[in-house]
Amino acid sequence: DGGITQSPKYLFRKEGQNVTLSCEQNLNHDAMYWYRQDPGQGLRLIYYSQIVNDFQKGDIAEGYSVSREKKESFPLTVTSAQKNPTAFYLCASSTRDIAYEQYFGPGTRLTVT
Amino acid sequence: AQSVSQHNHHVILSEAASLELGCNYSYGGTVNLFWYVQYPGQHLQLLLKYFSGDPLVKGIKGFEAEFIKSKFSFNLRKPSVQWSDTAEYFCAVNAGSNFGNEKLTFGTGTRLTIIP
Numbered sequence: 001d002g003g004i005t006q007s008p009k010y011l012f013r014k015e016g017q018n019v020t021l022s023c024e025q026n027l028n029h030d031a032m033y034w035y036r037q038d039p040g041q042g043l044r045l046i047y048y049s050q051i052v053n054d055f056q057k058g059d060i061a062e063g064y065s066v067s068r069e070k071k072e073s074f075p076l077t078v079t080s081a082q083k084n085p086t087a088f089y090l091c092a093s094s095t096r097d098i099a100y101e102q103y104f105g106p107g108t109r110l111t112v113t
Numbered sequence: 114a115q116s117v118s119q120h121n122h123h124v125i126l127s128e129a130a131s132l133e134l135g136c137n138y139s140y141g142g143t144v145n146l147f148w149y150v151q152y153p154g155q156h157l158q159l160l161l162k163y164f165s166g167d168p169l170v171k172g173i174k175g176f177e178a179e180f181i182k183s184k185f186s187f188n189l190r191k192p193s194v195q196w197s198d199t200a201e202y203f204c205a206v207n208a209g210s211n212f213g214n215e216k217l218t219f220g221t222g223t224r225l226t227i228i229p
Contacts, residue, residue, distance in 0.1 A: 031215060040122070042203060042221040043157075050215055058216070090157065100207055100215050101147070104157040 003027065004105035006091050011110045013085075021076045021108045023091030032074035033092040033102065036060060043090060049074055050096060078110065085112045115140035115206050119220035126194055127228050134189040134223050136178075136204035146187040147205040147217070148178055157203070163187065174198070199227045 004025045013019045025032065031050045035043040035058075045058030049068040063082025068074055074093075078085045088109050092102040116139045126132060138144060148160040161172025168180040178189045187204060204220040 033217075035219075040221060042119075043219040045216060045218075048215065092157075094215075096215070100145075100217065101159065101162060102217055103159075104149075106156050 004091055004093055004103060006089075006105040006108050008108060009106065011108055013110070013112050015112055016080045017112075018077055018079050019085075019110065019112075021078065021089055021091075021110070023074045023076065023105060024072055025074075025091075025093045025103075025105075026072060027093055027103060028071075029093035029103070030071070030096045031094045031100065032068070033094075034058075034064070034066065034074070034076045035090045035092065037088040037090055037107070046076065046089075078112075085110060115144070115208065115218045117204050117206050117218055117220035119202075119204055119223050121223045122221070123224045123226070125226045125228065128196055129193050132189070132191040132194045132198070132225070134202055134204075134225070136187045136189065136220060138185050138187065138204075138206045138218075140185075140206060140208065142208055144206050144208065146178075146180060147207075148172065148176070148187070148189050149203045149205060149219075150200050151203070151222075152200045160189070160202070194225075194227050196227045196229045198225060200225055 007022045033048040034046040047066040049055035065077045090107045091105040094100045094102045118137045146163040150160045151157045163170045163180045171177045201222050203222045205217050207217045
């Protein structure tokens with residue numbers, strides 16, 4: 001089955017620790033994205049990558065970092081510099097045709113205490 | 114930069130009622146428009162999309178949306194809702210050109226609750 005996997009589904013961390021969220025896709029999509037979803041705020045773009053070894057900041061990149069060493073993988077690190085890291089994180093991917101229709105993974109709920 | 118407004122934050126309807134969820138966008142050029150749905154505990158999935166052509170687009174599960182360019186709107190409709198339509202609905206837009214359309218901008222979402 002083609003799709004996007006995110007692991008783990010739930011993640012708990014202590015304040016001050018960096019944490020890396022996994023995102024893998026087997027759809028052969030060039031572009032991948034990370035969003036943060038908070039109640040009442042919709043989805044906000046953190047980072048995106050259109051090709052391997054290249055990525056761009058989204059609207060709320062501060063306190064986050066990414067890498068894109070393989071086409072299939074786009075891990076997100078939530079650093080200790082992120083002031084409000086507790087959120088639901090969604091990964092997506094798309095082809096790079098005219099529409100860039102995005103497909104989403106199941107999400108990771110991160111709780112930092 | 115584009116932006117999307119969904120003015121209905123929470124809509125409560127009885128089964129069989131008709132539904133219309135508002136979506137307005139702000140962008141000066143051509144656009145691609147999307148409605149995504151997030152059922153409780155499930156992935157965000159595409160309901161329908163508009164790229165070009167007929168402004169009335171039909172999606173899955175009996176949903177449709179109409180693109181009205183003069184009003185910058187892309188409202189979602191369903192003539193008769195079911196309890197299983199309870200979900201959160203997101204409108205999204207990207208630039209309908211080769212430049213800048215890699216970024217999808219989402220509205221804040223509308224939570225729909227259907228009462229049996």
